[in-house]
Amino acid sequence: MLTLIKTELANQLSSLLELPSESILERLESPKNPEHGHLAFPVFAFAKEWKKAPPVIAQELADKIKANQPALVAQVSPMSGFLNFTLKTQYLMDCLKTTVLDQPENIGRSQAGAGKRVIIDYSSPNVAKPMSIGHLRATVIGQAICNLAKMQGFEVVGLNHLGDWGTQFGKLAWAYQQWNQEYDFKNSPFESLFALYVRFHEEAEKRPELNEFGAETFKKLESGDDEITQLWKWFVEISLKEYDRLWALLGVKHDLVRGESFYNDRLKPTEKLLEDKGLLVESDGAMVVPMDDPKMPPCLIRKSDGASLYATRDIASAIYRMEELKSDIGLYVVGVDQTLHFKQVFEVLSKMGYAWAKDCHHISFGMYQFKNMGRMSSRKGQIIEFEDVVQKAIELVKEIIQEKNPELKSKDKIAEQVGVGAIIFNDLMNDRIKNVEFDWDKVLDFEGNSGPYVQYCNVRCKSLLRKSGYKQWPKTFQNELKSPEAIQLLWILLSYDDVLKNGYKIFKPHIIAMYLLDVCRQFSTFYAKNKILNENDMVQSDLMTLVGATSLILESALGVLNISAPNEM
RNA sequence: GCGCCCGUAGCUCAGCUGGAUAGAGUACUUGACUACGAAUCAAGUGGUCGGAGGUUCGACUCCUUCCGGGCGCGCCA
Numbered sequence: 082m083l084t085l086i087k088t089e090l091a092n093q094l095s096s097l098l099e100l101p102s103e104s105i106l107e108r109l110e111s112p113k114n115p116e117h118g119h120l121a122f123p124v125f126a127f128a129k130e131w132k133k134a135p136p137v138i139a140q141e142l143a144d145k146i147k148a149n150q151p152a153l154v155a156q157v158s159p160m161s162g163f164l165n166f167t168l169k170t171q172y173l174m175d176c177l178k179t180t181v182l183d184q185p186e187n188i189g190r191s192q193a194g195a196g197k198r199v200i201i202d203y204s205s206p207n208v209a210k211p212m213s214i215g216h217l218r219a220t221v222i223g224q225a226i227c228n229l230a231k232m233q234g235f236e237v238v239g240l241n242h243l244g245d246w247g248t249q250f251g252k253l254a255w256a257y258q259q260w261n262q263e264y265d266f267k268n269s270p271f272e273s274l275f276a277l278y279v280r281f282h283e284e285a286e287k288r289p290e291l292n293e294f295g296a297e298t299f300k301k302l303e304s305g306d307d308e309i310t311q312l313w314k315w316f317v318e319i320s321l322k323e324y325d326r327l328w329a330l331l332g333v334k335h336d337l338v339r340g341e342s343f344y345n346d347r348l349k350p351t352e353k354l355l356e357d358k359g360l361l362v363e364s365d366g367a368m369v370v371p372m373d374d375p376k377m378p379p380c381l382i383r384k385s386d387g388a389s390l391y392a393t394r395d396i397a398s399a400i401y402r403m404e405e406l407k408s409d410i411g412l413y414v415v416g417v418d419q420t421l422h423f424k425q426v427f428e429v430l431s432k433m434g435y436a437w438a439k440d441c442h443h444i445s446f447g448m449y450q451f452k453n454m455g456r457m458s459s460r461k462g463q464i465i466e467f468e469d470v471v472q473k474a475i476e477l478v479k480e481i482i483q484e485k486n487p488e489l490k491s492k493d494k495i496a497e498q499v500g501v502g503a504i505i506f507n508d509l510m511n512d513r514i515k516n517v518e519f520d521w522d523k524v525l526d527f528e529g530n531s532g533p534y535v536q537y538c539n540v541r542c543k544s545l546l547r548k549s550g551y552k553q554w555p556k557t558f559q560n561e562l563k564s565p566e567a568i569q570l571l572w573i574l575l576s577y578d579d580v581l582k583n584g585y586k587i588f589k590p591h592i593i594a595m596y597l598l599d600v601c602r603q604f605s606t607f608y609a610k611n612k613i614l615n616e617n618d619m620v621q622s623d624l625m626t627l628v629g630a631t632s633l634i635l636e637s638a639l640g641v642l643n644i645s646a647p648n649e650m
Numbered sequence: 651g652c653g654c655c656c657g658u659a660g661c662u663c664a665g666c667u668g669g670a671u672a673g674a675g676u677a678c679u680u681g682a683c684u685a686c687g688a689a690u691c692a693a694g695u696g697g698u699c700g701g702a703g704g705u706u707c708g709a710c711u712c713c714u715u716c717c718g719g720g721c722g723c724g725c726c727a
Binding site: 107110112113114117121123125128129134135160161162163165207244246247248249341364365366367368369374376377378379380381383384385386388390391394416417418419420421422424445447448450478481485486499510511512514515516517518520523526527528529530531533534536537538540541544545548549579580583584586587589591592595598599602605606608609610611612613614649650 | 652653654655656662663664665666667669670671672673674675676682686687688689690691692707708719720721722723724725726727
């Protein structure tokens with residue numbers, strides 16, 4: 082694919098231009114305007130050194146290349162300060178054959194991460210609370226990054242850092258003991274649990290002493306009280322069951338669950354370690370690690386009452402992941418509001434002497450904004466739930482199917498695939514760093530740049546392949562493609578591996594979503610201008626091969642985003 | 651007050667490590683289905699890239715500053 086093509090071109094040019102192939106490779110770029118060819122080489126950088134105007138250099142280099150033109154180049158043309166290369170269609174077709182048609186299971190894969198492990202902490206909800214649309218975002222981004230890492234050859238461990246510890250469990254246990262009779266734990270355990278949570282906070286507004294009862298009950302839990310511990314375990318179980326059900330809707334499953342409670346007996350040793358390394362400083366009765374930048378607040382390690390804190394737990398957890406689980410890279414898919422916290426934690430780890438601290442990254446994502454509501458608050462039960470969003474999308478897709486394709490078989494399954502795909506795509510198509518204004522109309526818009534648009538494009542491919550009369554579409558080209566739309570599509574398909582590489586490099590799934598839209602737009606143009614099946618249903622087999630390749634790429638890229646690719650819709 | 655992030659077409663957003671006339675979708679105006687599936691395609695209208703300086707052969711991209719929005723800032727997680 083593109084990586085290979087660039088390398089090959091760079092190697093060939095290297096001897097002709099007497100420049101190191103690496104420096105050519107890193108300068109080669111894809112022109113925005115397709116009329117400028119497939120790859121461009123800007124020569125501005127040489128102007129000063131060679132004391133010549135860029136257009137002159139471009140002209141001279143072009144002449145040099147033309148005198149001994151590499152086999153893969155169809156045309157090289159100087160244009161202002163650029164050397165524009167148009168590659169031979171036959172070469173591109175051969176390239177598609179070897180990298181896509183001959184090995185569909187390896188499309189876009191790289192060995193860049195081979196032998197390395199990456200642990201990705203994502204989704205990580207808090208026990209007893211329903212997952213909100215914010216968790217949905219964390220989940221789809223995290224899962225996409227898992228998939229991207231796998232495509233780069235990494236061994237991936239998707240980790241659920243479940244919020245299963247803290248005073249809220251004292252409150253919850255206390256609330257359960259008081260009011261459990263009023264709720265139907267048998268039939269709807271999770272809803273009941275959440276109802277208790279909301280009720281406790283409501284009543285605590287009026288009767289602040291409830292908070293003390295909660296704190297006392299939590300102390301019992303901490304000291305291993307049997308009854309409370311049993312309750313706690315049960316709450317965790319109820320919650321995990323609910324989360325697994327929701328994740329299953331998105332096709333998500335973590336490889337490992339390590340809740341906060343897992344680190345309970347590692348907190349003291351971690352503090353000891355910090356103390357031994359002389360990093361702890363007393364401040365207002367608490368123990369902190371000061372940061373290098375004086376403007377940055379210090380990292381709180383131990384409260385004045387001796388209890389540990391959020392940061393302590395994350396430090397212990399990072400050490401566990403990187404040292405015990407022997408991870409090479411540690412990723413945290415957590416909202417931007419935690420930016421300072423992770424900066425502090427990573428700096429502390431670095432001060433502790435862990436060289437791998439630089440391989441820990443906070444993959445932050447923007448917050449949902451709400452027009453009227455302000456921030457969501459699960460305490461007050463004001464929250465847009467993960468499941469509502471997904472279910473609404475599925476319902477709407479059902480209506481659309483009823484209207485557009487009432488004959489469709491297994492409507493429910495396809496409605497789910499399309500509805501879920503729409504939700505995932507909608508979340509992944511924008512840069513994760515940006516805040517998003519929640520708007521039902523936008524979430525449920527399935528036209529234009531959207532998941533269903535991509536799925537529909539693939540459905541059209543599938544439909545063609547079905548109607549072609551081939552049992553299996555031809556995996557080889559017979560003649561050189563002539564249609565300009567076909568050649569352009571071919572070129573876009575070949576850049577898939579480069580897209581995956583870039584997407585992983587900056588941990589941004591929207592790169593892949595944007596690419597999918599590019600492929601679909603080009604396919605649609607190609608489709609509109611070229612007759613692929615003629616009147617007698619005889620086929621233009623080379624175009625069919627291209628259609629098949631398009632579908633393979635679409636399905637692979639959709640898979641990276643964890644979106645299904647139905648055959649019909 | 652301090653720190654970080656964002657500010658591109660009416661609206662929602664792309665624009666990778668600075669590169670050739672700033673691109674999609676949506677909305678609006680047109681045109682294309684007795685169908686290779688119109689959840690589509692083609693065309694048009696629409697942008698002083700928040701403002702002002704600076705660096706550079708070249709700035710939406712880098713630096714400074716201001717404005718607007720978001721998030722965070724020691725005993726919650």
